[in-house]
Amino acid sequence: MKPGVYVHIPFCEQRCYYCAFTVAVAPQRAYEPYVRRLLHEIELSEFRQEPETIFFGGGTPSIINGELIENIIAAFPRGAAEISIEVNPGTLDDEKIERYSSAGVNRISLGAQSFHDEDLKNAGRLHNAVDVLHDIDRLRQRGFRNISIDLIAGLPNQRREVWNKNLDYIERLLPEHISIYMLDVEERSAWGQHRNDVPGDDVFATFYMDAAERLAKAGYIHYEISNWARPGFECRHNLKYWTGVPYRGFGVSAHSFSGSHRYWNTTSLAEYARMLDAGKLPISGQEQLTREMRLEEAFLIGLRRTSGLDIWTVAADLEIEYPQGWFERVCELEDAGWVQFDGKYVRLTTAGCLLANGVTEELLWPNLLLT
Numbered sequence: 593m594k595p596g597v598y599v600h601i602p603f604c605e606q607r608c609y610y611c612a613f614t615v616a617v618a619p620q621r622a623y624e625p626y627v628r629r630l631l632h633e634i635e636l637s638e639f640r641q642e643p644e645t646i647f648f649g650g651g652t653p654s655i656i657n658g659e660l661i662e663n664i665i666a667a668f669p670r671g672a673a674e675i676s677i678e679v680n681p682g683t684l685d686d687e688k689i690e691r692y693s694s695a696g697v698n699r700i701s702l703g704a705q706s707f708h709d710e711d712l713k714n715a716g717r718l719h720n721a722v723d724v725l726h727d728i729d730r731l732r733q734r735g736f737r738n739i740s741i742d743l744i745a746g747l748p749n750q751r752r753e754v755w756n757k758n759l760d761y762i763e764r765l766l767p768e769h770i771s772i773y774m775l776d777v778e779e780r781s782a783w784g785q786h787r788n789d790v791p792g793d794d795v796f797a798t799f800y801m802d803a804a805e806r807l808a809k810a811g812y813i814h815y816e817i818s819n820w821a822r823p824g825f826e827c828r829h830n831l832k833y834w835t836g837v838p839y840r841g842f843g844v845s846a847h848s849f850s851g852s853h854r855y856w857n858t859t860s861l862a863e864y865a866r867m868l869d870a871g872k873l874p875i876s877g878q879e880q881l882t883r884e885m886r887l888e889e890a891f892l893i894g895l896r897r898t899s900g901l902d903i904w905t906v907a908a909d910l911e912i913e914y915p916q917g918w919f920e921r922v923c924e925l926e927d928a929g930w931v932q933f934d935g936k937y938v939r940l941t942t943a944g945c946l947l948a949n950g951v952t953e954e955l956l957w958p959n960l961l962l963t
């Protein structure tokens with residue numbers, strides 16, 4: 593299977609209060625030298641395979657010139673079936689849209705987060721709801737047929753009716769794909785330092801169940817814990833992460849995976865520049881996956897997909913046998929309404945998706961590798 597390529601563009605105009613990603617609020621003059629080094633990294637890597645997917649993530653890939661995005665795409669063999677770019681509402685212009693289109697970008701992921709301006713302002717976003725509507729209009733006019741929208745559920749003080757208004761917008765706009773993330777307040781974010789009015793688990797649960805119900809009615813397939821798509825519009829790039837297919841990441845903080853070996857780039861922009869200027873790949877860490885890590889990952893990513901975890905494929909790959917007590921545990925989880933099991937696939941129910949980590953831990957314990 594052809595690999596996926598991830599390209600990290602770390603620049604943002606401002607750091608949103610909830611964000612803990614590797615981002616840099618840097619002047620525009622920093623963009624071109626970064627891309628020059630990124631192209632050097634691609635060259636040094638000797639990665640010459642034709643990728644099936646290319647994903648520009650950030651940071652805000654849409655704040656750099658369209659021409660720089662074109663140059664990066666041109667550094668890979670042609671023929672990728674899916675080229676996605678994360679776009680912050682309000683950062684597009686006609687020239688960028690034109691260049692994306694001619695370079696083969698065919699999937700746009702718009703970080704709407706909410707359609708309620710007060711939510712956006714409180715979260716430190718620089719756009720308004722109307723910018724999202726405007727961007728979608730322009731993209732549709734230019735022929736983009738695969739648009740994804742990101743929403744964050746449970747922003748501070750978000751009421752259920754406000755959340756449901758967001759879902760009204762989705763039903764009106766009918767994007768091909770939707771990602772819904774529960775607000776995660778990480779210590780490294782601004783809110784991680786002082787915010788304490790984040791909704792409780794019961795609120796997250798209500799918002800998630802509202803979304804699952806309404807999106808199913810609107811014809812979306814819930815294919816991964818946080819992702820819904822119209823049939824045929826599942827994100828091919830992200831599916832690679834969730835099925836264990838190799839991918840190669842370029843740019844500061846990007847991760848790569850060979851199938852058995854994982855390595856990652858430095859998270860420091862200065863170090864990234866220093867290493868590349870010295871003619872070295874900016875890799876700062878690596879690990880060989882042990883059997884235990886492979887088992888944990890197979891369960892973690894298998895359960896994230898709503899198609900479920902094929903327990904017999906995992907057993908054959910990792911040479912494990914499930915003891916009787918394991919099946920009894922699956923039955924208990926099934927009785928509690930968290931999973932479904934048909935003898936081959938274990939699947940999380942919608943309610944189980946809210947407890948995915950706990951259910952995964954339950955199924956991994958006691959250590960199956962000792963059986």
Ligand SMILES: C[S@@+](CC[C@H](N)C(=O)[O-])C[C@H]1O[C@@H](n2cnc3c(N)ncnc32)[C@H](O)[C@@H]1O
Pocket residue numbers: 610611612613649650651652653678679680681702703704705742743744773774775776777778
């Ligand atoms: C790589 S991020 C950034 C994409 C783009 N820069 C933007 O902000 O629109 C991708 C998505 O992760 C989600 N996200 C980021 N931080 C989050 C957090 N702390 N909790 C929940 N979702 C988060 C947002 O929905 C965001 O659009």
Ligand code: SF4
Pocket residue numbers: 603604605606607608611612613615650651652680703
């Ligand atoms: S959420 Fe997006 S725009 Fe905001 S700081 Fe993070 S990466 Fe940048």
